[in-house]
Amino acid sequence: MPLALTLLAVAVFAMSTSEFMLAGLLPDIATDLDVSVGAAGLLTSAYAVGMVLGAPLMAGIARRWPARGGLLGFVLVFSAVHVVGALTASFSVLLITRVVAALANAGFLAVALATAATLVAPNQKGRALAVLLAGTTVAIVAGVPGGAVLGTLVDWRATFWAIVMLCLPAALGVVWGIPARPGAEGHDHPTVSLRGELRQLLNPRLVLVMVVAALVNGATFATFTFLAPIVTDTAGLAELWVPAVLVLFGVGSFLGVRIAGRLSDQRPGELIAIGGPLVLVGWIALAVLAAHPIVLLVLVFTQGVLSFALGSTLIARVIYTAAGAPTMGGAYATAALNLGAVGGPVVAGASLHAGLGAPGPVWASGLLLAIALAVALPLLGVIAPRTEASRRVDRSAA
Incomplete structure (x- = not known):
């Protein structure tokens, strides 16, 4: 894999850390800025909405920019709004910075996904994608707990300054790692019109893959968002176990992305057909057995592996299916991922008011995954058609 992909993953790590770390900082932000915790929660909602809407919007704006210029611009804007966020005493200003940061994050990820596809062979x-998503999983493993610790030891503003510092090597990585004019790998100026790329959304196959990807990732984030009460209320563990469980899930997700990176190009159908039912069984088992701490820890790890292997495979299928949208395909993949990240916690939150208690979000994950499989498995040949590479593997094995 080209070094440029690893450098892009550094920026994804910084942005994902900022996206996820805020949940643990909301009480301190509410106290400092004299708002309720509920109002402070709007910071998370604003970021999520900005990610969903920002992916196609920012990708459309940046589609004719050179990749390096677009990526660098998004990183610098992301860094600048975190400086403003760290300095402001106004909740309204902080809320605006979160929206702008989300737009920059969405734009960067959309362009990075499209650029990554041009830096490797067509069948890789x-x-x-696995290299880029590794930045997200490392953020879960190290960035989010690290931000929580830094916020506890210093204050929430220190975490914003830490994000600014992480953006510096990310910006340098874009400058050094992405060709100024990537004509050999991709297109400075797309040959397909924006209307033509948007027309790809009328392709039933692309819509199908995006919906399934959103459902699977929604199932993942439904439980991930509410892991803390499951650990403390259902399993009866001390609060100190919460970051440890989050790290365990993050390590599993990192391994899952790596596994998908090796298998999703040649064996996407098999990975979906086998991994999907395993993930569903895992959610059901976690919902039933979460009161047993050892079982909880094991299942959190395995679900991290399986969920991210399945989810990243489907996001890769979005990229493949959107081949007719060379600059907007990354935006479609980003939108599918973040629709799940937004919708999953909403469904999980509703389950908490349905009398299901702390394990309710896990049942919600199982429901979303079951719907995804009910749609995907009968249409597996459409979602993940056999590739020539997989046929060659079969012939060589025979």
Whole structure:
């Protein structure tokens, strides 16, 4: 894999850390800025909405920019609004910075996904995606707990300054790692019109893959968002176990992305057909057995592996299916991922008011995954058609 992909993953790590770390900082932000915790929660909602809407919007704006210029611009804007966020005493200003940061994050990820696909061979898009998503999983493993610790030891503003510092090597990585004019790998100026790329959304196959990807990732984030009460209320563990469980899930997700990176290009159908039912069984088992701490820890790890292997495979299928949208395909993949990240917690939150208690979000994950499989498995040949590479593997094995 090209070094440029690893450098892009550094920026994804910084942005994902900022996206996820805020949940643990909301009480301190509410106290400092004299708002309620509920109002402070709007910071998370604003970021999520900005990610969903920002992916196609920012990708459309940046589609004719050179990749390096667009990526660098998004990183610098992301860094600048975190400086403003760290300095402001106004909740309204902080809320605006979160929206702008989300737009920059969405734009960067959309362009990065499209650029990554041009830096590798046509049959290695899944591996390229895995490298980028590794930045997200490392953020879960190290960035989010690290931000929580820094916020506890210093204050929430220190975490914003830490994000600014992380953006510096990310910006340098874009400058050094992405060709100024990537004509050999991709297109400075797309040959397909924006209307033509948007027309790809009328392709039933692309819509199908995006919906399934959103459902699977929604199932993942439904439980991930509410892991803390499951650990403390259902399993009866001390609050100190919460970051440890989050790290365990993050380690599993990192391994899952790596596994998908090796298999999703040649064996996407098998990975979906086998991994999907395993993930569903895992959610059901976690919902039933979460009161047993050892079982909880094991299942959190395995669900991290399986969920991210399945989810990243489907996001890769979006990239493959959107081949007719060379600059907007990354935006479609980003939108599918973040629709799940937004919708999953909403469904999980509703389950908490349905009398299901702390395990309710896990049942919600199982429901979303079951719907995804009910749609995907009968249409597996459409979602993940056999590739020539997989046929060659079969012939060589025979």
